[in-house]
Amino acid sequence: MATFNLSRFAFARKRRQLTKKELAEMAGVAQATLTRIDTGITSAPSNETVAALAKALGYPVDFFYLDDVDELDIRQVSFRSLKSMTAKQTEAALASGALGCIFNDWISERFNLPAPNLPELRVEDPVSSASAIRRHWGIGFRPIPNLVKLLESKGVRIFTLAEGKDVDAFSFWRDGVPFMFLNTLKSPERSRFDAAHELGHLLMHVHGYMDGRDVEREADLFASHFLVPREDLIAHLPSAPSLKQVISSKHRWGISVAALARSAKDSGLLSDWHYRELCKQIAVAGYRTSEPNSIERESSVLWRKVLEELWKDRHTKETIAQKLSLPLDEINSLLKGILSDGSRTQRYVQQPPLRVI
Template identity: 40%
Template sequence: MTTRSSAQNSTSSAWTRSRPRRPWTFRLNSREPFRSPRTGERVMLTASRLVLARKRRRMTLSSLANKSGISVRSLTAFENGHKAPAPETMETLAEALGLPLAFFAAPDVEEIELDAVSFRALSKMSALDRDSARGAGRIVVEINDWIERSFGLPEPDVPTLPHLSPEDAADRVRALWGLGEAPIPNMVHLLESHGVRVFSLAADCASVDAFSFRWKRTRPFIVLNLEKSGERGRFDAAHELGHLVLHSEHRIPHGQEAEQEAQQFASAFLMPRSGLLAQRLYSADARRILSAKLKWQVAAVALTYRLKDLGLITEWNYRTTVKQLSQMGFRRSEPGGIPRESSQLLSKVFATLRTQKIPVSRMAEEINLTVEELNLHVFGLVPTVVDGGGEMTSPAARPNLRAV
């Protein structure tokens, strides 16, 4: 018999609070079919989807014109809805943008508002980087909509505490979620258990560390860069939770002050004051910090900074320890670090599809994506299998996803 920590128990129980769901149904896009020269499908262009696809691919009108051979003037007319492309032209655009024809014929899409997204150093980002990440975020919303139609998921349980200090807000969230002062076993699983939709950032958006937003001011999303270390990924997840908690109502979630507050929240959330005091890390040197970081699963330098912030080590000790850690390779990376956290919710989605003999290609088809594009946003969890031609089945009710 095993004993789980209070954090694990809280994470597990939160998965059971989802609302009753309608029966699991699988519906293809209800819009009228389109025809292409090769397949006989009728083509209809939704202008906003062409804009989304171009931005997602980090292209200007000029670069798309160069790749597709279609003039900038025609592309501008297509995106403004002033001109409809011929079927052959639509196929050329779909090929250039690497998305199915169905993507461009699906219903209108609304962009994520820039002021709703927690981009770091926004003023230093290029318009292409910013728009590509926002495009990826909008595709993530489409993926999540499909999952919510098919599965019972935990309802959002993320408080908004804009009037509290980052330290107090972190303590309040820990108390509300029943975490006590214990280390958090898995940040991604914890977030998912409280209704945060966590997805991965496509590799072609690598210039962005992570970002978060509340879609329609209600559904919280966090998108994480998988190129970071496991420790950095946990801190990024906590950082974005800080934005959702502190900056989701009347405050814009970017800018220097907002970033500093999110950093302070993440530090306090992952390394609570009471927990560090109980570990007796007064005047800790590099050796003790490297030992303690294994318990809290954070970067060595981040733990050192937290100890300084709490007054457990002096400024001189902080500078000396950081210099020693840097010489050991802990400034730019995390030698011998923890594995990158992944999504438990998405793993269960794909496991259920396999159980029901539903090919992932059908899921991608209903979201109007290629399987390759889908995989970029779901932690690379799409299994590589040969479609055996299994028929789709419809269980009596949508499965509720629970932590094990």
């Protein structure tokens, strides 16, 4: 007989960001009963109790009778804004990362996914690292049309974060495979910069090599120089550009007006005074919160192709969820923001049958 897995129960509660009291009320279970289960005093709760808890958590009952989830250690994950996140949000994001690993493992058993091609750049400074990875990938100084597509082709597994705007992008290595989770509630330009920022972490900040270093500043510098090589910037942006010129030029590199202004300053195209004046104009125009002439959001090529192949065997996201004993909303949360649009991917979700009424 299968044994109720307490660690999976704790995992699901963290994923849903529920306190014990909230869960007990939602499930219609006495808080004392829940406490006995949570502390291991009751190791075999009744089928009725497990069913009620599973329904409240939105997880299938089978989920709670499988082996432990290989959860992530916070020390191995690079969070962009850890200080602004609550403990609940951090735990939920870490759980999301573990679910991404489960999904990737299942897919990897069925497909030959791109092998990781990220060299170790632990001792390089950010600017040198940006140049080094461009040389390694053979992309020279050219702008990168679709960063998500490029990263996927180099073995990075990219997923979506669904924890709200307060939870920023993060990345980590697991069993030699790089993972990246992006917050697609932000502007396309910000998500693209976040992806480059996390690439910097994956290349330069493997756990154990970060003591005493301002890793966030290093990742920002890497992202700026990786997306906008100085040689290409100087060739295509005039010296002391106006705000109008910055706006019209941002599409070449796919970054925000604020980020392009900073790149221009770092490359010597703007004086300190001119940069401050440009920043004031950007703020007054509201471009720090609402990006002008926004670019199209980048989408996954890898997961789209995988889902298309699975569809040929009548595998939908719903059947994948069933095979992994996960709720459908968790599969959707991993992929929704990184796939193109709902209309083009709707066929990968099983539709309810029509009935004559």
